[in-house]
Amino acid sequence: xxxxxxxxxxxxxxxxxxxxxxxxxxxxxxxxxxxxxxxxxxxxxxxxxxxxxxxxxxxxxxxxxxxxxxxxxxxxxxxxxxxxxxxxxxxxxxxxxxxxxxxxxxxxxxxxxxxxxxxxxxxxxxxxxxxxxxxxxxxxxxxxxxxxxxxxxxxxxxxxxxxxxxxxxxxxxxxxxxxxxxxxxxxxxxxxxxxxxxxxxxxxxxxxxxxxxxxxxxxxxxxxxxxxxxxxxxxxxxxxxxxxxxxxxxxxxxxxxxxxxxxxxxxxxxxxxxxxxxxxxxxxxxxxxxxxxxxxxxxxxxxxxxxxxxxxxxxxxxxxxxxxxxxxxxxxxxxxxxxxxxxxxxxxxxxxxxxxxxxxxxxxxxxxxxxxxxxxxxxxxxxxxxxxxxxxxxxxxxxxxxxxxxxxxxxxxxxxxxxxxxxxxxxxxxxxxxxxxxxxxxxxxxxxxxxxxxxxxxxxxxxxxxxxxxxxxxxxxxxxxxxxxxxxxxxxxxxxxxxxxxxxxxxxxxxxxxxxxxxxxxxxxxxxxxxxxxxxxxxxxxxxxxxxxxxxxxxxxxxxxxxxxxxxxxxxxxxxxxxxxxxxxxxxxxxxxxxxxxxxxxxxxxxxxxxxxxxxxxxxxxxxxxxxxxxxxxxxxxxxxxxx
Amino acid sequence: xxxxxxxxxxxxxxxxxxxxxxxxxxxxxxxxxxxxxxxxxxxxxxxxxxxxxxxxxxxxxxxxxxxxxxxxxxxxxxxxxxxxxxxxxxxxxxxxxxxxxxxxxxxxxxxxxxxxxxxxxxxxxxxxxxxxxxxxxxxxxxxxxxxxxxxxxxxxxxxxxxxxxxxxxxxxxxxxxxxxxxxxxxxxxxxxxxxxxxxxxxxx
Ligand code: HEM
Numbered sequence: 001x002x003x004x005x006x007x008x009x010x011x012x013x014x015x016x017x018x019x020x021x022x023x024x025x026x027x028x029x030x031x032x033x034x035x036x037x038x039x040x041x042x043x044x045x046x047x048x049x050x051x052x053x054x055x056x057x058x059x060x061x062x063x064x065x066x067x068x069x070x071x072x073x074x075x076x077x078x079x080x081x082x083x084x085x086x087x088x089x090x091x092x093x094x095x096x097x098x099x100x101x102x103x104x105x106x107x108x109x110x111x112x113x114x115x116x117x118x119x120x121x122x123x124x125x126x127x128x129x130x131x132x133x134x135x136x137x138x139x140x141x142x143x144x145x146x147x148x149x150x151x152x153x154x155x156x157x158x159x160x161x162x163x164x165x166x167x168x169x170x171x172x173x174x175x176x177x178x179x180x181x182x183x184x185x186x187x188x189x190x191x192x193x194x195x196x197x198x199x200x201x202x203x204x205x206x207x208x209x210x211x212x213x214x215x216x217x218x219x220x221x222x223x224x225x226x227x228x229x230x231x232x233x234x235x236x237x238x239x240x241x242x243x244x245x246x247x248x249x250x251x252x253x254x255x256x257x258x259x260x261x262x263x264x265x266x267x268x269x270x271x272x273x274x275x276x277x278x279x280x281x282x283x284x285x286x287x288x289x290x291x292x293x294x295x296x297x298x299x300x301x302x303x304x305x306x307x308x309x310x311x312x313x314x315x316x317x318x319x320x321x322x323x324x325x326x327x328x329x330x331x332x333x334x335x336x337x338x339x340x341x342x343x344x345x346x347x348x349x350x351x352x353x354x355x356x357x358x359x360x361x362x363x364x365x366x367x368x369x370x371x372x373x374x375x376x377x378x379x380x381x382x383x384x385x386x387x388x389x390x391x392x393x394x395x396x397x398x399x400x401x402x403x404x405x406x407x408x409x410x411x412x413x414x415x416x417x418x419x420x421x422x423x424x425x426x427x428x429x430x431x432x433x434x435x436x437x438x439x440x441x442x443x444x445x446x447x448x449x450x451x452x453x454x455x456x457x458x459x460x461x462x463x464x465x466x467x468x469x470x471x472x473x474x475x476x477x478x479x480x481x482x483x484x485x486x487x488x489x490x491x492x493x494x495x496x497x498x499x500x501x502x503x504x505x506x507x508x509x510x511x512x513x514x515x516x517x518x519x520x521x522x523x524x525x526x527x528x529x530x531x532x533x534x535x536x537x538x539x540x541x542x543x544x545x546x547x548x549x550x551x552x553x554x555x556x557x558x559x560x561x562x563x564x565x566x567x568x569x570x571x572x573x574x575x576x577x578x579x580x581x582x583x584x585x586x587x588x589x590x591x592x593x594x595x596x597x598x599x600x601x602x603x604x605x606x607x608x609x610x611x612x613x614x615x616x617x618x619x620x621x622x623x624x625x626x627x628x629x630x631x632x633x634x635x636x637x638x639x640x641x642x643x644x
Numbered sequence: 645x646x647x648x649x650x651x652x653x654x655x656x657x658x659x660x661x662x663x664x665x666x667x668x669x670x671x672x673x674x675x676x677x678x679x680x681x682x683x684x685x686x687x688x689x690x691x692x693x694x695x696x697x698x699x700x701x702x703x704x705x706x707x708x709x710x711x712x713x714x715x716x717x718x719x720x721x722x723x724x725x726x727x728x729x730x731x732x733x734x735x736x737x738x739x740x741x742x743x744x745x746x747x748x749x750x751x752x753x754x755x756x757x758x759x760x761x762x763x764x765x766x767x768x769x770x771x772x773x774x775x776x777x778x779x780x781x782x783x784x785x786x787x788x789x790x791x792x793x794x795x796x797x798x799x800x801x802x803x804x805x806x807x808x809x810x811x812x813x814x815x816x817x818x819x820x821x822x823x824x825x826x827x828x829x830x831x832x833x834x835x836x837x838x839x840x841x842x843x844x845x846x847x848x
Contacts, residue, residue: 124667193674201667205652227674231682235689239782248771248778250689256696256775261689268685542652561655570654571667580665581658625800633809637659641739643808 022538024564029121029535032588040588042126043534044115047133049430051108054133055101058140062096063497065089067490070454074487076475086471087154088173092147094157095177098273099184100140102415106280107132107191109422110219112430114195116525116532117213119204119541119548121569122585124197127592127627132190134596139183142604146176153177156469158270159240161251161262166244175244175607181237182603185230192226195219202569203577204524205559206543213523213548214290214297217304218283221311222276228315229272236265246610260325267318275314277411279307281418282349285371288421289353291521292368293360296547299352306345313342323394332391339389346382350375365519366440370421373448374413381409384459399469402462408455420447420500427504428518432530433511439503446496453489457482522547540570543577591627598623660813662735672820676827679790683831686786687838690779702776703769704848705840712763713840716756720791720829723752727822734818742818743805746798749825753795760788780839787828787835794828797821 031037031046041047068089072080081089115123123129146152153173155164164174199220203212212220239250240262249255251262290297297303319327319335327335353375362368384406387393397403420443427435461482466473473479517526527549528537539558545551559579562568567585572578602616663669694700730745764781771781801818804810839845 197667197670235685249775557650557652560651561653579654581661633811637811639810640737
């Protein structure tokens, strides 16, 4: 790639000549080579891929933990694990799935796809992207490092105080959990700001807000929710860490603190979190639906509006996780009403999609399979959700396996099914090859079957009184048959995931070559090669309708005049995406990695000594200075006055 | 593919822009949204904890601490003036104005940090004395971290402005940095009112 290029005779910054243009772009956007090059990567496709792969590895780890739990629960009084290990394993499973799999996975898919879908060359803040990835990775390694050293957290994925406080959880376990949270939330926030600004300022000319693909809308709403939800859990986890490490009393009732404060802060984040996972999945779903019904999604405006209103209502629901804590009457009614209200926009969306299916000619390919299954599974989860949103029912089944069944129906139905649909749909774009069809069908049917077999019986077990988070049960309870059934289901799911892995590795080598656009799809990412080049598009596109590629004119204009000898991109206006100015993006650099490591030193060292703040602070200042120090200047972009 | 027939030429467009046309402006706005949310939630926690006390505050704020806090608020507000001046200079590309504005602004920022240290030395309770102490130190401490990092950022920019060469986009950086400083100042005001001007605290 860095092979010496023939020097053009007289190098004008822009030429109308495709071959020269490509040559320039390739040289300008080429990543660095070798290990250093790998570590200094800042392009959104590469960072996005890393997020996706890392999150998938955590999904597998969380899945192994789930299997261990199902093995332990497959019969009464089994001895696969003792109570202490079981506590660690369900905490690890929950924390992994929520913080290290679901959220980063959605983030990764967004970071990979959004800049392509809106027709630009990279995300708005490439280095922030790299920083986010490294912090996320450090957080995940911290959690699993701790687990391997037998300091895995054991107070549940939401670490309620006082159990998680200094008195009842001595040792370092919960500290590791709290710091992992801080890391991953930092990464989440970095990614969210990046996505928001990319969507606001880098859309292709003509892609006004009301022409944005639904997927981009979903990512935008999700990112806004991250911005307003994640600070809550950072405040919470920092307070918890301080209670444990330097003797503050935020949650210590004896000194004026309050244990319920933790629950408020946590769920103020925790409930929106569910939508942070779910809304991107809706975006994937909308993309897939449009393409495989061969028509525009019914009711663009209602779908966008309901996504936005879910975004708002999602912040008014947190207290329904606390119905069992004894709330004032008014609070109970208010939050019950709010919880039921969220069913309205969800309903609007479901009906819009059903209408899309109704009027379309279904092209039954694998992505659509997962979407159709989503409807079945998610609606089931939604129904139990309406039940649980009612104060009186919640009082009955709170903390039983009924709840476990409910949230797995919503989380797996609402996020994992669309995600796998998305995997089958976008795999050709990311890798250039199609996933195998036959294995794919096996993968789908075993997963669907295994999933229902695992989780449907848990509804009954819950109503029979089987509590969650308890490592075993007595023979006399009569819970054995249903539990065994659930475990068999989990094994079938494991087989299914193995098939998926086989399919992925097989297809990477042997899969059918996809070409630019195997599905005849509407969004811009399908207009470039698969996988996309390091500069995304040879010519930056323009747009004149909602379904960019379906509505493009025969001679749809392309953008020229963006320099190809620098990493320049077009900045457009927020509402109408009219061209505004050109901006240069930074290239590969190691600074984000150093800053992430400095952050890592700070957060991990404070677990052991408050000096971590000082050491980390100094390191951060040094590394941030390196990050922000200007590159060598361009003559023609100097300010009017210069230091003498 | 045949070569595209129509093109949209953007080569005449500028390579930088001030204000909300600039992507970094939005990035910093996002940062401010995040930090405002964090401060609001910390203040909400403060009220939550306040409600747990029959007698509030559990430890009175000494008179001279109240005075120091008032002085800090004054200096904070004052620091916005040179920064505003630096912003104006940035719009016009005037080097001297930016240098003076940033230098004075960061100096006042460091004065605030120094006064804060005095305040904390005199305040008479620690973060581990009671929950009131915890949340008080948390909020004020977090704000001090922002003041400190904002002032250091000013210094960094000053370094660029003195060493040169200065590019057009550095003018935008100065402007964006100034706007962030306004945020630091503005976020102090509700904190000051809630933590120090609460009638119960004033009367203690
Ligand atoms: C793939 C198959 C999965 C299986 C077999 C499974 C199984 C389980 C089991 C057995 C428990 C513990 C029940 C108990 O309280 O004793 C559990 C808890 C949990 N699972 Fe899963 N799970 C799976 C996937 C997921 C996914 C994809 C997510 C999230 C996206 C998830 C999120 C959670 C959470 C948050 C908890 C609660 C942990 C806690 O109590 O702190 N699970 N799961």
